[in-house]
Amino acid sequence: MLAVIGRSSIEELFEQIPSQVRISRPLAMPDGVSEIELLADMRGLAARNVHADDAVCFAGGGAYDHFVPSVVWALAARSEFYTSYTPYQPELSQGVLQVLFEYQSMICELTGMEVSNASLYDGASALVEAVHMTLGGGRSRVLVSAGVDARAVDALRTAGRGARYEPELFDGEPEVAGDVAAVVVQHPNVFGVLEPVRERFEAAHQGGATAIEVFDPLSLGVLAPPGEVGADIAVADGQGLGNHLNYGGPSLGIIAGRLADVRKMPGRIVGETVDVEGRTGYVLTLQAREQHIRREKANSNICTNQTLMAIAATVYLGWLGPDGLAELGRQCASKAAYAASALADVPGVALAFPGQPFFKEFSLRLPKPAGEVIDAMIERGFLAGVAMPHVADDVLVVAVTERRSRAEIDAFVAAMGEVLSQ
Amino acid sequence: MLAVIGRSSIEELFEQIPSQVRISRPLAMPDGVSEIELLADMRGLAARNVHADDAVCFAGGGAYDHFVPSVVWALAARSEFYTSYTPYQPELSQGVLQVLFEYQSMICELTGMEVSNASLYDGASALVEAVHMTLGGGRSRVLVSAGVDARAVDALRTAGRGARYEPELFDGEPEVAGDVAAVVVQHPNVFGVLEPVRERFEAAHQGGATAIEVFDPLSLGVLAPPGEVGADIAVADGQGLGNHLNYGGPSLGIIAGRLADVRKMPGRIVGETVDVEGRTGYVLTLQAREQHIRREKANSNICTNQTLMAIAATVYLGWLGPDGLAELGRQCASKAAYAASALADVPGVALAFPGQPFFKEFSLRLPKPAGEVIDAMIERGFLAGVAMPHVADDVLVVAVTERRSRAEIDAFVAAMGEVLSQ
């Protein structure tokens, strides 16, 4: 091959790199290893982690131990899907394009919104992009309910440094002045509580602001979807939809909105079309919105998204169907209610928001710092929940999915009793 | 659908079953469960087994802890392969048919034989079928070297009850009279020893008998293949070729022989052919040998074979190539030699066949019953080897594959020292 290119060595191909910047030494890291050694190394590291089969998972806070049916990854992991790039050549990519079209359709059905894109990075990035859709026209303030996940608000604050806004937290009723671009409410909120989201969004609309709901996709078999409660834009993290916990990623960001706003939407959107012989087919559409065409005028920079996770979500939603979604919701709600009342009976434990409705997640006040309790519960084989140090040391947020059995819940309650009686 | 078939209930479809034989009660077993419950049950059972990642495996005796590269099952588990039936419609089955053609080709290259079939059940069934190829023409006696695996000989004895022969064990030189149909030698033998197989087969040929070699496919990068040592039929268990231990099955049975004997060969054989437009394609050929055509005249009853394992073996042999096969052989031989000399230095331990050549497996004489030692070694995280109760209580057969590291071997030797000094 060197002969063909008229070189005498591969090194010559790097001669154009000025010698001052060349490194003459090998990189300071081990040389390559065989698959046998690599697996030994990586399995060894994995063995040093306590995973959700070792410790029964009652932790939530945005990542949930919902069940992932075997069929989901048996299909999503088909190599024609996972080794392909963004479908720039649609005739060779109808598989991915059609799945994404089905994904967009299912998200619309799920949320009651008119249009969905083909995924964003995660729930936090979806919130940021949603807010960016609302800025402008003299509206630059962003009101965020105190019930929105603190990490998502952090991400918003980070992005705001560039886009020149500072998210303002509100509790209860937002005051929506004429310069408010967006009102963001999470439902269920970060403590699991079901806030009166309809009223909040009414207030938003009163003030002419855009209502953004952060929702839980797995709640929508039983909870009123964003489209029913007046959301203009609905965003969520889609991990629970057939994706594994993966220590927090990869997951996918869901964003859905009104057709009228579709040209403001970030990321890729797949549309149905026809080929020269009239066959139905699918393509990336409205690309004029995107960075590779619009460059510095684009209002989002997203390129790579989370297609593979969207494929998994599509298969999973197909597995559930409407009845499965409803049954899953019923089971989460029932098991959470059962766990909550049993835990509230543990001496020293109280519900943090007594009498307030919740879905699959709820908050407790403990007689000890939540962090200590979580550590003690790990010893007993439970991931007890999520602490809220930035709110209060003694608050523990507990999530109960369809996957938890009564026996697991009872054992969990008993262990909490032990830990707290010490 | 009932309307179309003019029935009022599904039950009617079972009316032809006489009431005396109907069961009116449900089957005495639990009702169906969800995937969540099934996985919990089956993972729970799996967790109660000590597997080869828990206990470092030095056991062999026909099943070996050779490394299975990730690529092998990433391909063999493609659902178009594993959810298909026997390729009775070749135009829809070119994938499986071509892989089997490649499998047959690789087995011929590996063994130095002229023709291979598309797999049998396992090594034992391959031996039985090979022996059955040799019976007849006044030859009905089957001489089996004492170095052949006892379980394979059992299988032969079982089959002999139907085919009217009783395997006769010989030690050293076989006496091959005119009524001897086959002489069977395992190489390396069950104790790991490399017997003078050429001489044995010469004796067989002197007496006009068929020479059958039971070989180790993973040894053929360094050991002379059956085709070089005078075997007329070569059989083996192919587990080591990319198949997992699977507690002994599914594995695959390899059989290869002379083209002249192809019409006596059992099981399926794939052949190259052309389609009506001259394209190369593959079909099941010589089916006239098989039970579905020949029925009571067929000399084998095999129908379902181990195609999927043959597919894995094909990918694995492609992964190895000639250089990988040689390197693997070198590593097995070197690591076994290293382990053997280190173990022979453990007080009270001696090589059972001092001075005899071996490949990856060798036999020790222990100062204690091998069974006790194996149990004690399990406690220390080692599967120490295979006991030979039917031969002698104090014999332990140890296998060392390319997968074992020097560190593992050293730890193994140290643990043996501890166990035997108690």
Next chain:
Amino acid sequence: MSRGAPIRIQGPPTTEGTIMDRSVRGRRAFAFPTLDVPPAEVPASHARSGAPGLPQVAETDLVRHYTRLSQQNYGVDTGAYPLGSCTMKYNPKVAEAVASCPGYQRLHPLQPDHTVQGMLEMLWRLERALCEITGMARATLQPPAGACGEMTGLLIMRAFHAERPGLRDKVLIPDAAHGTNPASVRIAGFEAVNVPSDDRGLVDVDTLRTLVDDRVAGLMLTNPNTLGLFEERILEITEMLHAVGALVYYDGANLNAIMGKTRPGDMGFDIVHINTHKTFATPHGGGGPGAGPVGVSEGLVDYLPAPLLRRDDDGSYRWDRDRPRSIGRLHGFHGNIGVLVRAYAYVFGHGADGLAEVSELAALNANYLAAMLAPAFPLAYPDAPAMHEFVATAQPLKDETGCRAMDVAKRLIDLGYHPSTVYFPLVVHEAMMIEPTETESRQTLDGMAAAFLQAAEEAHTDPDLLREAPVTTPVRRLDEAWAARHLRLRWGAGDPPD
């Protein structure tokens, strides 16, 4: 829409070539740790002289080659697969997921019983369930496929009679039986005697009576039989054989038709084999692996292969090797355990209620499809109602158009469906043996029926569509005679000298 695999036209001459065609000297996929012990060689007298002609390729070459080949294969995952008698069902993905945990996949067959208690308990539960489903006392899980199960059963018959006076050298088999039955009989050292079917497709009981004597070791039967018909006089049949001291063997290939409805044991069968890749949807892998557990009635338990699973009073499990009257072993180890793990997932995933439903849906689907096809492809035996599968005949079509069952089958491929079994059973002319199984939905059945009827229609209007089919596959009709004549059974092989 519910059609089968993407099937493609290739203009000549673009077949894939073998992996050897991708081989380039020195290219490699393998890698091992560098040898960390002193190198050792085998003695020169035992050393291999030349390297084998295996391909030299990179991992990428392997992946592309075999991925592409897989895409040229049709499986249940790509479409309906109505092969009669083969029972091609959907293979639940959960079984694949669980079978691959190291706790099953990484067990050595010779490790001490106390280190595999979970494995043994699973096998025990599976055995108990199989015995309950079939009405047998105990079962061996050792046979790796149905044919081996037949062999096992026949050797049990032989052992049983060997302990009793009199020569028993004949085994009776219906003329419609699967080829493995007579083959197994011969290999087990018996003579196979054919039992004719009557004009309803059932065992001709009167003729049978004339064949049953004290030389008969036993009878092999599937019920429903290979024509998909239930042998209504089964009790009469089994009693007839028991009366002369013979045993009755149940070929379980059609067990999927009767689960929870009736049991071989209740019908008087003494020995039963099960095809897990039929009844319990273990993947057939393009030809195997299978598993052929064999159950027997109380009186035959001692003859079962060794070792046999045993549950001790303390609730622990072990392999019992001390079985003096056993026929011995048929497999190098314990059988196709990995397949049995998948069978367990199917059996206990479905449970008592689910398995009964499986048989009901199988019967409903088969009868529905039979009714839809009847106008063009009448039932070979219309008098007895079909159960889980049926045999239709293309004889009328052939008489009218000259198009044969095989032509219809090949045309079905172009229409996107895997054909049914054709020309089996041999007793039916232009046989099309069709088994939809519980897997297929009504929509799929309707699509399949439409394709069959379209093919029949085209046989009249445009018969070349059938005779030239398939045209949408990677290759078109293949010349089997050419293959047998040239015997190219490996790459690089020219034609053999004859």
Next chain:
Amino acid sequence: MSRGAPIRIQGPPTTEGTIMDRSVRGRRAFAFPTLDVPPAEVPASHARSGAPGLPQVAETDLVRHYTRLSQQNYGVDTGAYPLGSCTMKYNPKVAEAVASCPGYQRLHPLQPDHTVQGMLEMLWRLERALCEITGMARATLQPPAGACGEMTGLLIMRAFHAERPGLRDKVLIPDAAHGTNPASVRIAGFEAVNVPSDDRGLVDVDTLRTLVDDRVAGLMLTNPNTLGLFEERILEITEMLHAVGALVYYDGANLNAIMGKTRPGDMGFDIVHINTHKTFATPHGGGGPGAGPVGVSEGLVDYLPAPLLRRDDDGSYRWDRDRPRSIGRLHGFHGNIGVLVRAYAYVFGHGADGLAEVSELAALNANYLAAMLAPAFPLAYPDAPAMHEFVATAQPLKDETGCRAMDVAKRLIDLGYHPSTVYFPLVVHEAMMIEPTETESRQTLDGMAAAFLQAAEEAHTDPDLLREAPVTTPVRRLDEAWAARHLRLRWGAGDPPD
């Protein structure tokens, strides 16, 4: 033979239909344990009124539908994928195998640090390796893709300058830069200023000098640049910016060209992002996920996102959240960990020697292919030698035959190859941006070259072969204008009112 995916012709009217077309009321794939606690409802005021219109299908329907769709997709596993700038490499199977162990897959992002020490050590080792490869001090693994990495880097620039006097509102970008660069600049609150390329395809350093002033926050550059050419005057460039107190950002999309040869840090870059799905072969999944770690030089470490991994003296690891000067977080948790696990497998599987070899083979393959194509598709910038990728132009072909780069691309599909990137970078007419990567063998490159040249030949002899291509795919050329006009973005959607 080393061609791509099985690609098939479908006569109309057989497209697959959506999963919704398979939906049948009451059919189901899901199953849950029966509820074992007292049922509870959410308050009516919060309850959903109607059920969502999701499909009702069986598991078999799912499997057949999505299996079939997968077979209509082209991936690296089916063939060469020479998309310039996208760097489509083979994704080693070992990475998939190991990433799926529960010890990685089943970790909750908020579990205590002491329960994930293995995970954290892996991330730490990966970060150290990335810093060594790029010559940076520390890195964040949080950004889920390259564009987010750019955003991270630009916000670090902003934070850096915010602590210093003077207004910095401009960021310089070469005209050939990838679209995410200017978009990120705008979103980070800067003004993007274009830097022209000279006629060799390199940054026009003299013009650059006129653009660099104390309003400039920084410069974004890929090196080798988007044309696959190495910016030889890089030191001059970085010094020029440092001289005015500006920072220099390295877009790591082309890092795969220089591993072990040179390092952004040594060239004077202050901030680097890496695309793991390019440089380290993490599967791109049809569009994502990716991972975009960002490394910075010593002086910028304090600005890195929070939390940042920390190794304590006792050798244990934890997330350090106490970072007052940090720009904050960009991801809800720790980033695309599952992707980083695969990146670790690639980085440590290849090691120091392997990574250097990767860059060598990338350069060799690119230059070889460029030479093979030159007769018909000359390099857009022949004066500077190409590195790991090159931009050829179809302009001469267009002038002679009227066939455009897109026509060539579509014809390549019929010839069995995935086309290169076309019409990017925008500064080149009829651009064909080609990156074979280290994955492709000489045989594959020769096959690809032959296909390109055949297409060029046919453009003269039979241009319709190009203009009408592709004809072998499930669909032929698709009407993008129709899609934008009708906006059918979900099933059941008619045309929107306008």
